[in-house]
Amino acid sequence: MRPELEPVFQALLNPPPRTVLHRIHKIPARRAVLQALAVENGPVTHEFLDRFAAAPTVEYLRAALVAARALPVRDEQLVRLGRWLAKTIARVSSAEERRILRNYTHWQPLRRLRRLPAG
Structure with missing residues (x-):
């Protein structure tokens, strides 16, 4: 092994x-x-x-x-939200709108959520 x-x-x-x-x-x-x-x-x-x-x-x-402490703790809800946002933004047809949405979500709601305690 x-x-x-x-x-x-x-x-x-x-x-x-x-x-x-x-x-x-x-x-x-x-x-x-x-x-x-x-x-x-x-x-x-x-x-x-x-x-x-x-x-x-x-x-x-x-x-x-x-x-069992074989993996570190991570906020799974935040990870799922990040995946959902990436898929949702990818469906937007305009490259400029995708860029704006990606920047907004990374700098506003996701940044705030990362500061909160897990869960």
């Missing part, structure tokens, strides 16, 4: 997170997450898990890893 996966392994051995292995193993598409973890180089990060769809299994795995 890669040394970077040791915290993941330990997190999944704890009683509540162990059920994620059962959930992932039952459905091949979910198994891809653990297979990717096994072959990927480097540490397990939020960005690595972000590559997968926001499925309940991936979010459960993320929460288990955060609870």
Whole structure:
């Protein structure tokens, strides 16, 4: 086992997170997450898990890893809002309007929200 996966392994051995292995193993598409973890180089990060769809299994795995301190705490609501804003702004047809919206959202509401306590 890669040394970077040791915290993941330990997190999944704890009683509540162990059920994620059962959930992932039952459905091949979910198994891809653990297979990717096994072959990927480097540490397990939020960005690595972000590559997968926001499925309940991936979010459960993320929460288990955060609870076990294998991943740092991050404001998931703020991350979801940022993704939603990026998708919404991308649908605007005018490049100039997209630029204005992107600048506004990054410098006004997102900046204020990042200053607030998580959650």
